[in-house]
């Protein structure tokens with residue numbers, strides 16, 4: 354293992370979360386480390402707490418108990434603007450604001466007065482044609498919209514990307530193109546990635562590691578090969594068999 358890969362990017366320690374209006378805890382003690390430069394696929398049944406866990410890494414919500422460290426510093430000690438220079442999040446819905454593609458890409462600057470990566474470079478990073486910059490963002494195809502959403506995620510220079518089902522709403526061809534883009538960002542741009550997906554085939558093809566979340570706990574966390582071929586837990590075997 355080289356030095357680059359031996360730095361923890363995110364460390365979860367016994368993270369718990371309960372929402373006020375819910376009887377049961379959503380997260381019941383999540384622990385684990387995502388090393389810098391790695392690509393972790395997070396899988397699990399709907400409602401198991403995957404999105405909740407990701408949203409806490411970006412200060413969209415806070416753990417009730419336990420801690421999350423980003424580059425060794427507790428999440429509660431980061432200012433939102435400093436944290437969001439390190440951690441970017443993208444969603445299935447790939448929301449766009451009214452306006453041009455350029456307006457959408459400059460959103461971070463509009464909100465914070467500063468942006469590290471400008472639209473032309475973001476186009477190059479995400480494979481969007483610069484010809485699209487002056488077009489209305491609502492006219493983009495699903496795949497282009499997701500590229501735009503990723504461009505915005507990348508625009509503050511974050512090197513840790515949290516991807517929440519980003520290909521779930523796309524047709525097979527666009528999904529495949531987004532997979533290639535993420536692989537490129539991981540391999541060539543050294544992005545650390547936690548990717549929530551319900552597509553086990555995608556997890557198998559792209560993940561270096563797979564974490565299985567069920568009912569708020571991590572059932573199994575393993576190298577991809579081990580996860581799919583020689584999982585330790587009976588629940589993992591059932592999940593893999595059930596999902597294919």
Ligand code: ADP
Nearest residue numbers: 372374375379398399400401402403404405406
């Ligand atoms: P997953 O992404 O694995 O499908 P989620 O993290 O979205 O799961 O949700 C886990 C559980 O937490 C679900 O039962 C969901 O209804 C609940 N939940 C998520 N966010 C909230 C919230 N803001 N308020 C109340 N309950 C929530």
Ligand code: MG
Nearest residue numbers: 403404405517
């Ligand atoms: Mg979710």
